[in-house]
Amino acid sequence: GVVEACLLHMLRRRAAGFLRTDKVAALFTKVGKTCAIAGDVCKKVQELQQQVESRKNQPNGQEPLKRQGSTTSKTPVLTPQAIKHIWVRTALIEKVLDKIVQYIVDNCSKYYEKEALLADPVCGPILASLLVGPCALEYTKLKTADHYWTDPSADELVQRHRIHGAHGRQDSPSKRPALGIRKRHSSGSTSEDRFAASAREYVESLHQNSRTHLLYGKNNVLVQPKDDLEAIPGYLSLHQSADSLTLKWTPNQLMNGTLGDSE
Numbered sequence: 001g002v003v004e005a006c007l008l009h010m011l012r013r014r015a016a017g018f019l020r021t022d023k024v025a026a027l028f029t030k031v032g033k034t035c036a037i038a039g040d041v042c043k044k045v046q047e048l049q050q051q052v053e054s055r056k057n058q059p060n061g062q063e064p065l066k067r068q069g070s071t072t073s074k075t076p077v078l079t080p081q082a083i084k085h086i087w088v089r090t091a092l093i094e095k096v097l098d099k100i101v102q103y104i105v106d107n108c109s110k111y112y113e114k115e116a117l118l119a120d121p122v123c124g125p126i127l128a129s130l131l132v133g134p135c136a137l138e139y140t141k142l143k144t145a146d147h148y149w150t151d152p153s154a155d156e157l158v159q160r161h162r163i164h165g166a167h168g169r170q171d172s173p174s175k176r177p178a179l180g181i182r183k184r185h186s187s188g189s190t191s192e193d194r195f196a197a198s199a200r201e202y203v204e205s206l207h208q209n210s211r212t213h214l215l216y217g218k219n220n221v222l223v224q225p226k227d228d229l230e231a232i233p234g235y236l237s238l239h240q241s242a243d244s245l246t247l248k249w250t251p252n253q254l255m256n257g258t259l260g261d262s263e
Contacts, residue, residue: 003088003097006127007104010116024087027111028100035103037096045090052078093139098131212239212246223249 004024011023025045032039082089091097104111105124118124216238222231234251 001085003101003131004085006117007088007101009118010113012111012113027104028087028091030111031100031104034107035100038091038100038103041087041091041094041096041100044094045086048078048086048090052083092134095135098128098135101131102128212241214238215240215245220252221249223251 007027008023011027028038028042028045032042078086088097091100101118102125105118105128108116108119108124112119118127214237218236220233221236222233224231232251232253234249234254236247236249239246239248
């Protein structure tokens with residue numbers, strides 16, 4: 001969306017052509033007449049749009065029957081957001097968006113007014129340079145629903161942080177804090193084993209995820225929930241998100257999956 005806003009900034013009416021409802025499509029189509037890379041993107045976008053339209057027009061249940069025994073690739077399922085930005089998205093996935101923007105910058109006088117962002121002698125080349133990084137990435141693998149459980153453990157994240165920050169912290173202890181997760185010998189009860197596995201998964205999701213960064217962790221931190229109860233040892237961790245710091249504590253019994261009758 002940001003890239004599209006830059007491409008549409010002070011775009012000439014002639015460059016937009018008759019496709020006023022989709023100026024980005026008009027720009028790519030016009031650039032594709034003189035730029036071979038943009039022309040290839042135009043062909044791929046048109047193919048995707050035809051496949052999406054054919055999927056919409058196909059009655060429910062008939063498409064799978066048609067594709068039985070077919071070796072052709074499955075029609076891609078595009079979200080409304082992906083369809084909205086299909087031109088820039090396709091160029092990005094094909095790793096040519098930076099080259100197309102650079103071509104537009106080099107020939108900006110054909111498509112933009114003098115005050116346009118891409119016509120600026122500094123901002124135009126900078127935008128093309130910034131797109132080199134995103135175009136070098138692979139967009140074939142996305143995070144799945146179980147990516148939380150495949151991340152490194154909180155213990156390993158703490159160790160990495162200590163190794164990374166060892167040169168700047170001379171007073172930090174050399175011994176890393178341990179999570180204290182111990183394997184339980186199966187007592188023959190599958191329900192207990194399932195509970196232990198679910199407890200470990202809960203701990204992993206509690207102490208790490210894709211939105212926060214683990215700064216510090218320490219085991220056997222005592223917490224007294226009430227005045228008349230004994231202090232309970234647990235795992236303490238400090239997390240940093242985009243706008244806040246969060247302190248979390250989990251009892252060792254829950255970490256080990258051995259809650260038993262404890263409340």
